[in-house]
Amino acid sequence: MTNDANQEVDLLKREARRWVRQLVSGEATTVDAEALRRWRKQSVAHDAAFSEEVRVWQHLGEGGRAFVTMHGNPVWPGRTVGSTTRRALLVGGGALAASVAATAVVKPPLDLWPSLEELRADYRTSTGEQRQVSIADVTVQLNTQTAITVNGDTDSGPGVRLISGQASFAMPERTSRALTVLAANGRIVAERARFDVRCLAEQTSVTCVAGVVEVTAGERSTTVGQGQQIVYDGNGLRAAAAADLTEATSWQDGFIVFRGTALSDAVAEINRYRPGRVMVLNAALGQKTISGRFRTERMDDVLSWIARATGANRRTLPGGIVLLS
Structure with missing residues (x-):
């Protein structure tokens, strides 16, 4: 050198x-x-x-x-x-x-x-960014604020660890190897499937869009079929339930959907797409619910709508900080 x-x-x-x-x-x-x-x-x-x-x-x-x-x-x-x-x-x-x-x-x-x-992480998206990568023969789409590491392409198949955020995995129709995804304290194994994994805070959800996936958390394992979603946390697996696939995958088309969602939860989701930080200062305000389908690249417009719909006072500070009270 x-x-x-x-x-x-x-x-x-x-x-x-x-x-x-x-x-x-x-x-x-x-x-x-x-x-x-x-x-x-x-x-x-x-x-x-x-x-x-x-x-x-x-x-x-x-x-x-x-x-x-x-x-x-x-x-x-x-x-x-x-x-x-x-x-x-x-x-x-x-x-x-x-x-x-x-x-x-x-x-x-x-x-x-x-x-x-x-x-x-091997691959990471910043706030508001989405990214598509190929891992072996699997197409992986990363949502905003998502980080993954790749465990390598072994004889049994590729492995991915979802550190945080949300990612969709699309496997080819013809493959003889399984894909293993680790998220929090759980493991997802799939062959010839399409599925979405969301790992935020203390909870992870797995939505099967096509095919079947096997989900293990703690000492329990279960099979999740097309159109089903399962959630797990530190207490283990919950029962699988029917999922609204349009809503679950809306982020891939640039939308977020709220259906009777508490404002505090909606703001937590908005913060994933918008630089800075939105904070709800009033507990009663945070319990108010909102519904709608919104474009992720127009979060400030969404905040204006929320302020009008809930009667909240909105104060904007430097650094992208917004206070709702």
């Missing part, structure tokens, strides 16, 4: 290290998160450098606190130290205390940037 090449690699490492330190500094904003996304997309080398620095941070463990203390916050060219321009309400005013720096990477405040595990 030439001296110029070595210098370029070293420069990428330093920049990637500054990005990691920025994320745990308490000074990160949604603008920074978007800038990081653009920086990683510049080349494979940029993305690999960042992934390596994230891996190093993970191995630091609790020692990561000393990492920030020792090196300090990164200094970005053209950025005034302490600037709060377009500051998202990430951790309140001021820098994040070093004692909780590691937590900010593993579980970012308000979910305004991806977690450490999501950043290490």
Whole structure:
């Protein structure tokens, strides 16, 4: 490797290290998160450098606190130290205390940037983004804020782990190998099937669009047929039930559907498609229900409609923060 090449690699490492330190500094904003996304997309080398620095941070463990203390916050060219321009309400005013720096990477405040595990994914979509990838002979469509890792193409078939989010899997009609998808504490195995897996918070749902899939959670397993959906969580599998396939797959056509959905739940779904954060400040307001079919690329229009339909007061703050009360 030439001296110029070595210098370029070293420069990428330093920049990637500054990005990691920025994320745990308490000074990160949604603008920074978007800038990081653009920086990683510049080349494979940029993305690999960042992934390596994230891996190093993970191995630091609790020692990561000393990492920030020792090196300090990164200094970005053209950025005034302490600037709060377009500051998202990430951790309140001021820098994040070093004692909780590691937590900010593993579980970012308000979910305004991806977690450490999501950043290490093989494939990941940002807020509002959808992406289609091919894994072996399986077509995988990733919904917004979705992260997966690929376990390899083994003799028994490809394997995928859904870290978080929602993905659809379409297998070829003629295949002799099974596809295994791991999501939370469950496992989905399919042959010649089309199915959708949604893994958010503490709950995972599996919807079979065509064919059959076998779902295992804990010590129980069951077969889910076409037009059925099953849900599991830490307590195990629930009973399979009929699914509205049009509604369950509407996200693939750019829509979200609410049917008598509590506003608090609807807002949680809107936050997956819209940069920033929408928060419902009134418990009674959060219990009001809404119904409708909305385009995912017009979330701000949806918020305006919600404010009119529910009588909520809407306040917009910098960083894409919207307060409903």
